[in-house]
Amino acid sequence: MKIKFKNTLLVFKVIKRNYPISRTSISHLTKLSLSTVSRCVDYLIKAGFVNERGQGDSNGGRKPVLLELCKNSSFSVGVEVGETQVNFIVINPSDEVVCSSSVRFNPGESSEELFDLIQENFFFILKENNIDLSKVVSFGIGLPGITSPDMKTLIIAPNLNWKQIPVSTLLEERLNIPVFSENGANLMAFAQHKHLNLDKNDITLGIIIGTGIGAGLVLNNEIFHGGTGGALEAGHMVISESSSHCNCGRQGCAEVLASVPALLKRFSAYSENETLSLENFRFALDRGDQKAFKILEEEIKYLSILITNLVNLINPTHIFIGGEIEIIGKYMIQQLKERVYGEALTPNKIKLKISFTNNEEKDIPYGAAALAMEQVIDGHIIRRK
Numbered sequence: 001m002k003i004k005f006k007n008t009l010l011v012f013k014v015i016k017r018n019y020p021i022s023r024t025s026i027s028h029l030t031k032l033s034l035s036t037v038s039r040c041v042d043y044l045i046k047a048g049f050v051n052e053r054g055q056g057d058s059n060g061g062r063k064p065v066l067l068e069l070c071k072n073s074s075f076s077v078g079v080e081v082g083e084t085q086v087n088f089i090v091i092n093p094s095d096e097v098v099c100s101s102s103v104r105f106n107p108g109e110s111s112e113e114l115f116d117l118i119q120e121n122f123f124f125i126l127k128e129n130n131i132d133l134s135k136v137v138s139f140g141i142g143l144p145g146i147t148s149p150d151m152k153t154l155i156i157a158p159n160l161n162w163k164q165i166p167v168s169t170l171l172e173e174r175l176n177i178p179v180f181s182e183n184g185a186n187l188m189a190f191a192q193h194k195h196l197n198l199d200k201n202d203i204t205l206g207i208i209i210g211t212g213i214g215a216g217l218v219l220n221n222e223i224f225h226g227g228t229g230g231a232l233e234a235g236h237m238v239i240s241e242s243s244s245h246c247n248c249g250r251q252g253c254a255e256v257l258a259s260v261p262a263l264l265k266r267f268s269a270y271s272e273n274e275t276l277s278l279e280n281f282r283f284a285l286d287r288g289d290q291k292a293f294k295i296l297e298e299e300i301k302y303l304s305i306l307i308t309n310l311v312n313l314i315n316p317t318h319i320f321i322g323g324e325i326e327i328i329g330k331y332m333i334q335q336l337k338e339r340v341y342g343e344a345l346t347p348n349k350i351k352l353k354i355s356f357t358n359n360e361e362k363d364i365p366y367g368a369a370a371l372a373m374e375q376v377i378d379g380h381i382i383r384r385k
């Protein structure tokens, strides 16, 4: 059953920040009527997110009943489908991580094989951590591709070679809980937005740089999908005249110039004796290899063009850069900021903050779990009697 009462999520967020709290105080803080607040609270209690606890101080009349969060009766599971592994996380309504784990996943495997792996590990993790299945209210999955705005379908994932897969429906059949599918970069932006308690005045842009380049945006506290899910395909923004062809058919896309494979290709010209990896590139930087620093400078140049374009276009207040590239973030951040702050339009950089993430591995599954839980609270999907 799905009936949309937007206010439930608002009421839940107020309880989360201010508990123990009475219905009357929630009504004051949210400017919602007491009857609306009560209806939302009834749902939250029924669904296991909120509890009534004792009574507060009265101002002379009847003592108000206080509400608090239930930390151990509702859980949300989040999954990130990475390039070589699948990462799992379980959170409670307080957004605390209850447990997490990772399993290897080989690129080239089919979506059915992925779903088998997810199903098996989902039940394994719950059992290992003594979490009753009936307490799991939602499941989110972060995918390296374009997902539909209704968070049900993977439209295309070029690096996995997958197209038009109804991920949520197929996983719901296996797990028997509501499943929400979302692009990984969107979830990274969403997770950072939540971690920092940013609000609707903050516009959060996440950029993931790995085999490809993807971006995600949080606007008005919500993920921005564009008309059909393809917003923020920043990797396909042309940033230079170049003869290199991109998968998308154009030339000079950010993805062919600034992704990790592009950086490693330049590195390969200097490092015949070394295995081509970002770790080895970082070792070269660690030992002060000047040629490696020259390659890094080129990487920073391309990224700064891309990021400056995005700053001028979107005017974000926060930019988080994550993905594989973050292991060399400390060598890039200063110069990258200087270039972007130097080149971006003045009004667009007044509130701008740029940083590398340091927990990217957890951002995406965490964002998936948190988003899925919010969707259930917001969408009134009642599972329990």
Ligand SMILES: [Zn+2]
Binding pocket: 235, 236, 237, 246, 247, 248, 249, 250, 253, 255
């Ligand atoms: Zn392209």
